[in-house]
Amino acid sequence: MSKLDEFALIQFLNHKKQSEELQQKLGVIKGIGDDAAVVQHSPGSQLVMTCDTMVETIHFNPYTMLDEDVGYKALASNLSDIAAMGAVPKHALISLSIPKHYSSSRLKKIYKGLYECANEFEVAIIGGDTSKSPKHLNISVTLTGEVETNQALLRSNAKVNDLLFVTGFLGCSAAGLHYLLEKQERHLTSAKLSLDIQPLVQAHRRPIPQMKAGRLLLESKRCHSLNDISDGLASEAHEISEASKVGILINEDMIPIHPTLRAYCDLVGKSPLDWILYGGEDYHLLGTVSRSNVEYLQSRFQRQGIPFFILGEVIDQKGVHIKDQYGNIKKIQKEGYNHFN
Ligand SMILES: Nc1ncnc2c1ncn2[C@@H]1O[C@H](COP(=O)(O)OP(=O)(O)O)[C@@H](O)[C@H]1O
Ligand SMILES: Cc1ncc(C[n+]2csc(CCOP(=O)(O)OP(=O)(O)O)c2C)c(N)n1
Ligand SMILES: [Mg+2]
Ligand SMILES: [Mg+2]
Ligand SMILES: [Mg+2]
Structure with missing residues (x-):
């Protein structure tokens, strides 16, 4: 078995797995390979979409981050990808996988930080998903944005x-x-x-x-x-x-x-x-x-x-x-x- 490499893996997972025709039919302007994807939306504007995950032990631990910071940074890192396209952020979905030992007060703190960031940069949190996790907290954010047609910065x-x-x-x-x-x-x-x-x-x-x-x-x-x-x-x-x-x-x-x-x-x-x-x-x-x-x-x-x-x-x-x-x-x-x- 060859060793995993992040960039090689992404390339492999996605290499020519879909036809150009299908992507075109579904209005894909920019698919995999940039900070965010761009798809056709309404005549004057295009939809920008990105998602990034934060995993306890990989992206943070109790020594490095306060709970409020985890929520704030989970959204901020996604906003950064929207900024890198020159787009305006809009709506976010939050997926949480929570280990048993997490208390509700810790989760409230994570959400306090998340909403702090959302309010500061005018992002509407519109939903998400919640499940149990075997060991560590995992927070994934999917964020949309809007950009003027064919103007996204690649x-x-x-x-x-x-x-x-x-x-x-x-x-x-x-x-x-x-x-x-x-x-x-x-x-x-x-x-x-x-x-x-x-x-x-x-x-x-x-x-x-x-x-x-x-x-x-x-x-x-x-x-x-x-x-x-x-x-x-x-x-x-x-x-x-x-x-x-x-x-x-x-x-x-x-x-x-x-x-x-x-x-x-x-x-x-x-x-x-x-x-x-x-x-x-x-x-x-x-x-x-x-x-x-x-x-x-x-x-x-x-x-x-x-x-x-x-x-x-x-x-x-x-x-x-x-x-x-x-x-x-x-x-x-x-x-x-x-x-x-
Ligand atoms: N599991 C995956 N399946 C499909 N596409 C992926 C996956 N992981 C990453 N990508 C795509 O690969 C590209 C590079 O991702 P990434 O290095 O995470 O970008 P960034 O550092 O800007 O967040 C992006 O276009 C992203 O959407
Ligand atoms: C406890 C801990 N160890 C190491 C790091 C360093 N670190 C973790 S992920 C990362 C890179 C950014 O995260 P990634 O998931 O690669 O985001 P993306 O490139 O997809 O935006 C770095 C520098 C950290 N933040 N916390
Ligand atoms: Mg990375
Ligand atoms: Mg990026
Ligand atoms: Mg990423």
Whole structure:
């Protein structure tokens, strides 16, 4: 038996299992292979659909997350995929599998966090499903969104000579996770955290889906490709590179490093670059834009108070490459968070 690999498995499960005709007949504009699917809806708009799961022990445990955070992040991670299409979120269905030992007060806390996120980003929770689980809690969210016809921002449109941008600091969530796993204290509240660690833990527990940035990018009509960062910069850059059949060159000197991340890395002897490239769960948007449109987008983002960092470019040599401070270029592998690895 060969070993499981997440990306190979998804490819295998879905490779030519349905005819193009059937998908076309059912209005599929973009099926498997992006942050969300796009299907024909009404004349002016298309429906966007995504689902993501959080599993206790894999995505969270009592040392890393409070119950409210689990609910909040389960929806926030789905919102991030809707943002990565440039779409507006609409309706959500929640599926819960609950082990016997969970109390109703814990579930109420999970739902408190879930509704907090839903109300903040104007998502209607319209249903779901509930079952018992043998051991661990599992929360799955299916989220819909709406986008103007044929305007969804795909991974597959990056053009050689584009510049690569990101909408915020990376690596903070992975550093926050590292801190929480080392600390080994159950249900650690934010009030008990020192100020210098709070931004990292907050980035891990309460990621902010980049809804405004996604819409700004779509409405500007100047963004070529877009992806959200759930598995790390390296992995998501590879996804753009593969889908667009181009290469990506990241300039190490241009990668923004949050001062709190730098300070924490100095303290624990870790490299910020490792967490930035391979950590994941940042939920910022990574995309490409032609050089002539960078200034325009930079000023639009600045006016909205949203970060917009240029960190590389699109090249015609396949793969993802990184240039260090001495000008040396090396290839980076598609590593990062991969279930089963
Ligand atoms: N079990 C599955 N069956 C069918 N499609 C899947 C399955 N798991 C993932 N996919 C599809 O594979 C693509 C990649 O999924 P994923 O890596 O989870 O994306 P993301 O990181 O944006 O959430 C998406 O288009 C998703 O819908
Ligand atoms: C206890 C614990 N261990 C490890 C992690 C790290 N982790 C788990 S899943 C994941 C990647 C994101 O989740 P995934 O299910 O791959 O989401 P998707 O890419 O489908 O959006 C990371 C970095 C964590 N969040 N919690
Ligand atoms: Mg995604
Ligand atoms: Mg997913
Ligand atoms: Mg993933």
